[in-house]
Amino acid sequence: xxxxxxxxxxxxxxxxxxxxxxxxxxxxxxxxxxxxxxxxxxxxxxxxxxxxxxxxxxxxxxxxxxxxxxxxxxxxxxxxxxxxxxxxxxxxxxxxxxxxxxxxxxxxxxxxxxxxxxxxxxxxxxxxxxxxxxxxxxxxxxxxxxxxxxxxxxxxxxxxxxxxxxxxxxxxxxxxxxxxxxxxxxxxxxxxxxxxxxxxxxxxxxxxxxxxxxxxxxxxxxxxxxxxxxxxxxxxxxxxxxxxxxxxxxxxxxxxxxxxxxxxxxxxxxxxxxxxxxxxxxxxxxxxxxxxxxxxxxxxxxxxxxxxxxxxxxxxxxxxxxxxxxxxxxxxxxxxxxxxxxxxxxxxxxxxxxxxxxxxxxxxxxxxxxxxxxxxxxxxxxxxxxxxxxxxxxxxxxxxxxxxxxxxxxxxxxxxxxxxxxxxxxxxxxxxxxxxxxxxxxxxxxxxxxxxxxxxxxxxxxxxxxxxxxxxxxxxxxxxxxxxxxxxxxxxxxxxxxxxxxxxxxxxxxxxxxxxxxxxxxxxxxxxxxxxxxxxxxxxxxxxxxxxxxxxxxxxxxxxxxxxxxxxxxxxxxxxxxxxxxxxxxxxxxxxxxxx
Numbered sequence: 001x002x003x004x005x006x007x008x009x010x011x012x013x014x015x016x017x018x019x020x021x022x023x024x025x026x027x028x029x030x031x032x033x034x035x036x037x038x039x040x041x042x043x044x045x046x047x048x049x050x051x052x053x054x055x056x057x058x059x060x061x062x063x064x065x066x067x068x069x070x071x072x073x074x075x076x077x078x079x080x081x082x083x084x085x086x087x088x089x090x091x092x093x094x095x096x097x098x099x100x101x102x103x104x105x106x107x108x109x110x111x112x113x114x115x116x117x118x119x120x121x122x123x124x125x126x127x128x129x130x131x132x133x134x135x136x137x138x139x140x141x142x143x144x145x146x147x148x149x150x151x152x153x154x155x156x157x158x159x160x161x162x163x164x165x166x167x168x169x170x171x172x173x174x175x176x177x178x179x180x181x182x183x184x185x186x187x188x189x190x191x192x193x194x195x196x197x198x199x200x201x202x203x204x205x206x207x208x209x210x211x212x213x214x215x216x217x218x219x220x221x222x223x224x225x226x227x228x229x230x231x232x233x234x235x236x237x238x239x240x241x242x243x244x245x246x247x248x249x250x251x252x253x254x255x256x257x258x259x260x261x262x263x264x265x266x267x268x269x270x271x272x273x274x275x276x277x278x279x280x281x282x283x284x285x286x287x288x289x290x291x292x293x294x295x296x297x298x299x300x301x302x303x304x305x306x307x308x309x310x311x312x313x314x315x316x317x318x319x320x321x322x323x324x325x326x327x328x329x330x331x332x333x334x335x336x337x338x339x340x341x342x343x344x345x346x347x348x349x350x351x352x353x354x355x356x357x358x359x360x361x362x363x364x365x366x367x368x369x370x371x372x373x374x375x376x377x378x379x380x381x382x383x384x385x386x387x388x389x390x391x392x393x394x395x396x397x398x399x400x401x402x403x404x405x406x407x408x409x410x411x412x413x414x415x416x417x418x419x420x421x422x423x424x425x426x427x428x429x430x431x432x433x434x435x436x437x438x439x440x441x442x443x444x445x446x447x448x449x450x451x452x453x454x455x456x457x458x459x460x461x462x463x464x465x466x467x468x469x470x471x472x473x474x475x476x477x478x479x480x481x482x483x484x485x486x487x488x489x490x491x492x493x494x495x496x497x498x499x500x501x502x503x504x505x506x507x508x509x510x511x512x513x514x515x516x517x518x519x520x521x522x523x524x525x526x527x528x529x530x531x532x533x534x535x536x537x538x539x540x541x542x543x544x545x546x547x548x549x550x551x552x553x554x555x556x557x558x559x560x561x562x563x564x565x566x567x568x569x570x571x572x573x574x575x576x577x578x579x580x581x582x583x584x585x586x587x588x589x590x591x592x593x594x595x596x
Contacts, residue, residue: 060162088178246544
């Protein structure tokens with residue numbers, strides 16, 4: 001019975017072997033590089049027209065890829081085998097992506113495309129003045145200074161394409177030689193031809209996709225998606241919209257709080273309640289994610305069912321968010337003490353000692369043991385007290401192996417038992433497990449209430465800006481929350497948590513490693529206190545939004561109770577007068593009016 005099972009396990013491991021994962025990634029790199037090259041070649045005619053350049057320059061643009069490729073191909077092919085080839089290929093893919101990004105820059109930096117024509121939209125002459133006529137003077141004169149043509153912004157934008165194409169060629173250099181040599185060196189000899197065949201297939205698929213994409217894009221106007229004058233005025237309009245700007249401020253403060261809470265929640269629950277990482281992650285997924293999903297759905301259904309106006313939605317979002325905020329203060333009451341670790345949080349006699357002082361880990365019972373005082377390999381004594389290592393517990397003998405190892409004859413363990421210890425920290429009191437359940441129950445209600453308020457709150461953002469500004473407004477909102485919350489929040493919050501560390505691990509070179517144990521009281525104050533302060537301050541701009549919404553008419557405000565019924569009212573009116581005005585002509589006119 002054991003052999004088939006063993007074969008299945010072995011087969012499962014082989015299906016996800018490193019060489020096959022590398023082959024998958026390399027095939028995608030082959031597809032990407034051939035796709036980008038084919039697409040670039042298919043767009044050469046458009047590049048020529050866009051930049052008003054001769055074919056010779058277009059040829060130089062096309063050959064610039066080969067220039068970048070030839071610069072490094074010999075060196076990469078030789079020295080690449082002496083380096084870590086997958087890393088070199090990955091770096092090449094990043095550089096290739098950077099080159100493609102540079103190639104696309106002119107689309108975003110140039111003005112609208114002006115095609116060559118004799119008809120000027122700004123001319124006061126009629127369109128007939130440009131037709132064949134023998135009794136008229138020349139109306140179109142060449143530019144007096146030919147140098148003016150060179151000064152046009154778009155005339156030099158093709159340099160971005162050249163530089164990007166060179167960088168694309170440099171980035172593509174290591175992909176083929178290093179990838180194929182790596183496959184040949186590390187794949188089984190019988191598999192190597194198949195793998196290389198798969199790579200070559202990727203080289204064919206890429207051009208097919210590139211040509212189809214080029215065919216599709218060639219039908220699009222060059223100004224599709226471009227922004228002409230709609231940008232600076234839109235930015236000015238959004239920045240002068242007080243409700244929108246206050247909403248961004250609220251979002252930044254709230255995101256700072258929630259990103260910190262969710263990022264470091266597993267660490268906090270582990271340290272606070274003494275549970276394993278696996279158990280904590282499972283509980284977070286079980287208790288937090290379902291109520292968030294349900295809250296989002298119910299929030300949207302309530303908005304639809306009761307046809308809530310934007311102003312009412314703002315009050316609902318504010319009240320629900322405030323309720324959840326007040327509910328979160330119950331978490332401060334669900335606290336546990338630090339792990340009792342001899343020489344760190346308690347004395348070797350089991351008496352609590354002040355933290356952040358010089359820890360006395362060497363005492364009479366373990367001085368003779370010549371222990372390393374910075375080692376962190378905790379054991380739990382049968383007296384309920386933890387020690388930083390079996391040596392510091394004074395243990396002289398061990399029985400068993402692995403996680404089942406038991407240490408005996410521990411001179412520092414003073415108990416009525418046999419003075420033994422097992423690996424790991426001692427469990428916290430049963431009260432901690434009960435407090436963890438309370439914490440998770442509060443988090444269920446908190447996540448549900450807050451997600452319930454999310455949809456009404458987001459509708460305030462959407463309806464406080466003009467229709468033509470919505471896309472830019474949403475993008476700017478996302479940009480601000482990421483730049484002012486998503487990036488800095490975990491960094492400064494992690495630095496504050498590090499300040500509560502009681503014992504740092506030590507690397508083999510002697511440098512400090514990860515924190516092994518925190519002062520849970522200070523950790524709790526930072527983990528719960530800082531987000532509470534950030535969220536509390538966010539209600540101040542929220543109050544101003546409610547005040548402003550009472551005084552102003554929002555650009556996107558829609559009263560659902562009013563907008564739903566116009567067609568219904570017209571239809572009912574039509575039905576009421578059907579007997580009086582029953583002629584087909586009148587019916588058709590009324591039907592047309594109803595549609596309008």
